[in-house]
Amino acid sequence: MSESSVTKLNATEARQLGAYLRSKRAPSGSLSLNGLKGYLFAVCACPQSTPSEQWLPAIFAGEMPSFADKDQTILPLIDQLMRHTQQEVNNAEYKLPANCSFKKDDIESNFLAGSALHEWSAGFTLALQANIESWRSFADSDAELKQELLSLWSYLTFFGNREAAAQSAKDNKAEDFARFAYETRQQLTTVIKQYAAHAVQRQGQSTTAENQSVENTDEGLDAVDKLLARAAQASSSAEVVELATEALAIDPERVDTLLLLARYTAKNVTDYITKLRVAVITGEKNLGDAFFDQHSGNFGSQTQSLDYLEALSSLANAYIMDKQIEEGIATYERCLSLNNDDQHANRYSLINLYLGQQAIDKAEQLLGRYPDDDSAFFNYSRTLLSFMRHGNNSDSRKLKKAAIKSNKYVAKYLSGRNKVAKQIPQQFTRGDRDEAMIYCFETQSTWRKAAGSIPWLLKK
Helix, strand or coil: CCHHHCCCCCHHHHHHHHHHHHCCCCCCCCCCHHHHHHHHHHHHCCCCCCCHHHHHHHHCCCCCCCCCHHHCCHHHHHHHHHHHHHHHHHCCCCCCCCCCCCCCCCHHHHHCCCCHHHHHHHHHHHHHHHCHHHHHHHHCCCHHHHHHHHHHHHHHCHHHCHHHHHHHHHHCCCCCHHHHHHHHHHHHHHHHHHHHHHHHHHHCCCCCHHHHCCCCCCCCCCHHHHHHHHHHCCCCHHHHHHHHHHHHHHCCCCHHHHHHHHHHHCCCHHHHHHHHHHHHHHHHHHHHHHHHHHHCEEHHHCHHHHHHHHHHHHHHHHHHHCCCHHHHHHHHHHHHHHECCCCCCHHHHHHHHHHHCCCHHHHHHHHHHCCCCCCHHHHHHHHHHHHHHHCCCHHHHHHHHHHHHHCCCHHHHHHCCCCCCCCCCCCCCCCCHHHHHHHHHHHHHHHHHCCCHHHHHHCC
8 A cells, every 4th residue: 555545544443443452452551542643653753664563562561462353453453543644744744633632721631641642742752762762873963953852852752741741841940830831732733843854854755654564565545445535635525525426436335435425415314314324224235144143242343344333323323313212222222232342432322312211221231231431421321320210329429429530520511500612522531621511412401301410419
């Protein structure tokens, strides 16, 4: 696959990779997805190409995992992310991930696990430390370049270590650490461009991602993939539709093409549902009964079923948008029966629907399927379920305490003391206000149905 052909991980692939890295199947100490992105940026910007057998194990804390059958797509996904990162570095297009936001109201949280900014910076630092000799050799004879690199590193590694950040502020005679940290984050966009420029200068524009690829394949994309890749970069909806329509004419059975057209051409939610049903039926036909029998429960780890899962999850969401609650619940249940790992996070929508319909037993069963899910979404669902079932007993209070610990902002948004933004955030970091707004946007009506639940939640 040539450098110009390397496409960005789509949302489903990114969720799958991120979920694996967070799971117990990955070795303890493995990088998070944000950490991996920072790590790969540092590897790709290194002045000396690094073989995959050197940079790959560090992602998993030095211990290469034995991938189960359902995780066989993980290395190819890392490879694709690596090659796409290299392409962005070579083309001076690399940017800090969009979710690496700076929390002004809680400075210390920017240096804690769970902060995308911290994890990216820590991942970068890990790769830098492993390749520091390459940089020293590269800059050894140029004192000015060496000083510039030291300055750039101080920005790029700043949020990876709180003590080092404090020392950096001290070295710069900064009296206000919070302001210094904020200004450091503001400079990162420029710093990343400058840093990547050194890699381009050394490697030249002809350097390709295959130099560090896990798989090193020169297979080109087929015609449909090329059209969809262009659609992903299109500047207008009309261009997306034109390219997707052309792709569909070549292969009418491509679920990802049908899904794309459904999203861009649906006239209303009813039309959207109709088009999504076509995508789902097509996916079922493509996969066949034998595939369903063999892989049911593990669809998220099978590359060929990812687009089908995306279409099925989108259909469930569309049913709920159209107030077809029973159909939505049944479709969410279908998603979870096919994909236990639930990279689409359908369980969060489903638990809220169960609670809203007073389906207490089903809610309890669903929560029991994911006992290790410590997200605010599930912690608050456990709390509400306990309150609905037992009222203000000791178990309910214990669960409330755990929920508040996972996100302290939820109660104020549920009560209306804090207003949910008109434009709901698309990304969040665990424990932040964005997570609270997303949760409350989806669940506020459910909490209000449970008489006394919100005042009880607010009570100290």
